[in-house]
Amino acid sequence: MGIGTWHNTRLKDQLMIVGGNGFSPDLQGHNKGDYPFCKCSDISSSDKLSTAANYVSFKDIIEQGYNLVPAYSILVAKIGESMKKNRRSLNLVPCCIDNNMQAFVPKGSLDPLFGYYLLSLIDFADYDNGGPVPSINNQRLMTKVVSIPSIREQKEITSLLGEKCIRIDGVVSTLETQISTLERYRTSVIHEAVTRGLDPSAPTKPSGVDWIGEIPKKWGVKRIKYLFHTASGSTPDSSDWTLYDGDINWVQSGDLYGVSSIEKTARTVTAKALMESSALKVFESPFVIMAMYGASVGNVAVCNIDACTNQACCVMLPHEGMDSRFLYYVLVDSQTPLKQKALGGTQPNISQVIIKNHKVPLPSSAEQKAIADYLDARTAAIDAVLDTKRKQLDVLKRRRKSLIYEYVTGKRRVNQEA
Numbered sequence: 001m002g003i004g005t006w007h008n009t010r011l012k013d014q015l016m017i018v019g020g021n022g023f024s025p026d027l028q029g030h031n032k033g034d035y036p037f038c039k040c041s042d043i044s045s046s047d048k049l050s051t052a053a054n055y056v057s058f059k060d061i062i063e064q065g066y067n068l069v070p071a072y073s074i075l076v077a078k079i080g081e082s083m084k085k086n087r088r089s090l091n092l093v094p095c096c097i098d099n100n101m102q103a104f105v106p107k108g109s110l111d112p113l114f115g116y117y118l119l120s121l122i123d124f125a126d127y128d129n130g131g132p133v134p135s136i137n138n139q140r141l142m143t144k145v146v147s148i149p150s151i152r153e154q155k156e157i158t159s160l161l162g163e164k165c166i167r168i169d170g171v172v173s174t175l176e177t178q179i180s181t182l183e184r185y186r187t188s189v190i191h192e193a194v195t196r197g198l199d200p201s202a203p204t205k206p207s208g209v210d211w212i213g214e215i216p217k218k219w220g221v222k223r224i225k226y227l228f229h230t231a232s233g234s235t236p237d238s239s240d241w242t243l244y245d246g247d248i249n250w251v252q253s254g255d256l257y258g259v260s261s262i263e264k265t266a267r268t269v270t271a272k273a274l275m276e277s278s279a280l281k282v283f284e285s286p287f288v289i290m291a292m293y294g295a296s297v298g299n300v301a302v303c304n305i306d307a308c309t310n311q312a313c314c315v316m317l318p319h320e321g322m323d324s325r326f327l328y329y330v331l332v333d334s335q336t337p338l339k340q341k342a343l344g345g346t347q348p349n350i351s352q353v354i355i356k357n358h359k360v361p362l363p364s365s366a367e368q369k370a371i372a373d374y375l376d377a378r379t380a381a382i383d384a385v386l387d388t389k390r391k392q393l394d395v396l397k398r399r400r401k402s403l404i405y406e407y408v409t410g411k412r413r414v415n416q417e418a
Helices: 058-064 080-084 112-120 138-142 151-196 271-276 324-333 335-340 352-356 365-408
Strands: 007-010 015-019 035-038 054-056 074-077 088-091 101-106 145-148 204-206 214-216 220-223 228-231 244-251 267-269 287-291 300-303 313-318 359-362
Touching: 015 138, 054 058, 074 080, 074 112, 088 112, 101 112, 112 145, 112 151, 112 365, 151 214, 151 324, 151 365, 228 352, 244 271, 287 324, 300 324, 313 324, 313 352, 324 335, 324 359, 324 365
Parallel strands: none
Antiparallel strands: 007 145, 015 101, 035 054, 074 088, 074 101, 204 214, 220 359, 228 313, 244 267, 287 300, 287 313
């Protein structure tokens, strides 16, 4: 039974799926046309969509056999990381979508905005096909049973939620802007320090490297291979349990996600693992470590514990007079040019050769330490503010989701509002 005047129904009885189409590169890049052609990136920034980065003509739609999605459908990412992020948007105009997406078209008994709110409560990761690439299992998803009220109450709910959510959304937008501004400021602080030093009056000269720009006259520029010894590691046989859960720290590329330093590792290996693999060596801390490929490619941290690594990590051991923390900040500042040098398509690879030949600014040992100390303090202060604002943002987003859940599931009723 449903809730009061509500009734139970399956999603497939309320929504129809329209699939996306492959989008020929030859047709991309037009910012005007008859219909927007939406990609996952278009639905990541707003819950309502009326424009897109690309447009196609009606002629293109006929010739290419594209599906035209009716206005007031719910657009979602159906594959990959975007699917797991639960990206979705309500299109306000008819549009086409690419083959990484699908549209849920509401049937007559479902208000489109109510349908959007309803789908926003569903974590698509719970309906993953379970293959190597995440994707929605529509057969399982569409048999999900939900409870919905009459069209009239659906519209009352969406009207009330619109009023309540718009207030939350205003604060969310302000916080997101503040966070974005702080992140850009943090980036500029690091760039200024590692390329210009701490004396703004110091005379400068061209570095000869685009991403570095001007540097103090007393500084030099050198490739990493002349300043740090590079190395990597390996992965012990995963089927042999005697090689794991030992006393030796083992860094994987995933350990580099969202951290500036490594104080512990998710997994450890045994002395037997070291004996059986000549490529597995324990490196003495501190050293710099960068993920060379995979989802963490380009992530970098200072490892403050003795550890070995897997083959996806590049270790940079400092020569005498080099400060690991200074190189860490230089690599943070040059992540974009490094990634641009990455090889490969779906799995871009920043090889050891690319890292070794990467040119970096070179101040004196004393300046390296002074810059690293300065950036440790400045970034810590900025990060503290960012952490506070991100927590505030998380609270607001959870409050918004809780509000939607309470009304869309009937836990709170519009007619109970005073």
